[in-house]
Amino acid sequence: MSELRTRAVLGIVWSSVHRFGSMIISFLGNIVLTRLLSPEDFGVIGMMMVFIAICNTLIDGGLASALIQKDQVDDIDYSTVFSWNLAISVFFYITLFFTADSISAFYNINQLNDILKVLGLVLLINSLYLVQVNQLMRQLNFKLLALINIAGNLSGVIISIFLAYLGWGVWSLVVKNLTTSVVIAIFCFTLGSWKPSFGFSIKSFKELFGFGSFVLLANLAETIYVNIQALIIGKVFSADQLGYYTQAKKLEEVPTKGLAAVVNQVSFPVFSRLQNDLSKVREGLRNNIKAITFINFPLMFWLIIIAKPLIILLFTERWIDSVPFFQIFCVWGMLYALNTLNTNIVKSLGMGSLYFTIQVGKRVVGLVIIFFGLRFGIMGLMWGVASAAYLSFFVNAFILGKLIGYGIICQIRDVFGSLTCSIIVGILVYFFTPFLHTSTIIIDITLISIAYLALYIGISYLTKSSGLNIYLNVFKRLFRR
Known part of the structure; x- marks a missing residue:
């Protein structure tokens, strides 16, 4: 019990470094970007992130939470989740690719078509490292997780600021998301102890999905609920209003979601034990x-x-x-x-x-x-x-x-x-x-x-x-x- 308490305390410290470090980097970068980009640029990317967020939730499938909550996890469990994440991410990217034109027509903004097709690549990249991230969380190895995420966020912010300065507009925000995901994936593959494999066990999937399916549906309801606000504002009001909404939300999330993320990342595995x-x-x-x-x-x-x-x-x-x-x-x-x-x-x-x-x-x-x-x-x-x-x-x-x-x-x-x-x-x-x-x-x-x-x-x-x-x-x- 004393060892778990010590690891939990260290977990809180490093999880705080991870969450607040990443959010502060994004926050400082955002301050610069607001001077280079317009409210409409932030509003446009906010519209697209609604669909990316929903797809990411479906790709996870609640299996990540199941991996953390399960008492004993072996390599076939990790491989099963990895194979599932990769396969389902390909499906959702193809779906987004062919529905991008309809989504663009829904908002009546032509440039959304190309933006969503490129931004959707984030789904494929994220699926490659979800298992490694959850293994680190299960091990309470929040130090490595913090360093990886800070490196990814810092890279994305630096490149986006450079591109915004060159006049790339909303595309600088698209590249920011892609760069962050790519850098995190590279570090997870090189520094993580688990290496991906394509093994798949029906038995393992059923066990994990038994708990994960309920978490998936709950997380999906949460994701839709949170993101439908942006969808409504973008459709009923304007991209500018969505831009003001997005910036206010990002500023408030620095303390609020930073603190909640630390709580969530540490409390779930600790209370599960x-x-x-x-x-x-x-x-x-x-x-x-x-x-x-x-x-x-x-x-x-x-x-x-x-x-x-x-x-x-x-x-x-x-x-x-x-x-x-x-x-x-x-x-x-x-x-x-x-x-x-x-x-x-x-x-x-x-x-x-x-x-x-x-x-x-x-x-x-x-x-x-x-x-x-x-x-x-x-x-x-x-x-x-x-x-x-x-x-x-x-x-x-x-x-x-x-x-x-x-x-x-x-x-x-x-x-x-x-x-x-x-x-x-x-x-x-x-x-x-x-x-x-x-x-x-x-x-x-x-x-x-x-x-x-x-x-x-x-x-x-x-x-x-x-x-x-x-x-x-x-x-x-x-x-x-």
Whole structure:
């Protein structure tokens, strides 16, 4: 148990390096690209990524999660998944290739035809290294995974900036995605311990697909739900609006999805190892929730307050229409990592059918809310997305109350302190912001940030916040070493 705990802690550290490192590289590159490309360019690539994301989910087939969740995995299991991924990726690329013209006509943008045919090659490349990535995750070898992904993202960003400077427009973003995938594939093949083979076992496939099929359907529902927002905006409104939406989402995802990705990458394999001891699962989940919300809640409130000057500073005033999108994304983002943790517990316990039922049920209701919100325009759609996230929390917590005895009341009680403190500090800083205003945006952001951080840490210390105590105890153990 102590060895697993040590590997889990190291996993969190390297997974953080992986996720935040890759996202920061993409984020910094994105800042440069917004000065070289138009909102329409980002909107066009956003339209195409809807179809790429759905195909990637279908290619994975839930088998990756099955590999991680399974107690004992042998070479034939890996080979079976590799062969399946490769075969199905070829099928979906051919499908995209011959439907590209129809998709272009759907959006009424002619250049989408060629873009999708080239961008679709990402499906083939990704299928080559999915097994190696999941083997590294299963081994909790997040250090190598971090180095590989950072190298891939850095290569893609550098080349895309160079091409955008030369005037390639939206094609620089296409090449960025292709370059990132190619570099990751090369490093996985050269540094990974498992080498691809084309063996295939019907027995292995049935065992893996028994659990993976439910994860696939749940992930498919999630992918469609997330990406249908971009599809609706691109079709009903405009490429420009989708560009503002896309940039706001990318900015919000740096902290939100970065944190959630770390949680997802480490918690799933770790809790899978503990699935036979529910008391340890419950205690681990509780500590994770306290630690995550202590950071995530104040972070989102802070970003809402500084949204306008932050976007002007990073992307220039040309992107100011992204501000309301970004603020609503932050409201939604408060619960993203929390929801990820809760749903991971269901997967970790091997309850694939229940996981599928929960996810699909939430997303069907979420789509109803989104389409209802669409009646009030694009902001109505956005608030529908945010509302659905809060509904998901109550559903997830209710289910965990039944499974491990850690339900809605318990979870609200554990996050109440961080939430209340974040709201109080957010209100105080918001009303005092005019007194901190100067003639320089970066100074304004710095003063607001210092004031927010000082108040939040101060109040948390005085109220003996359990979230703060978790981090203080971690630092104490580190210094003792």
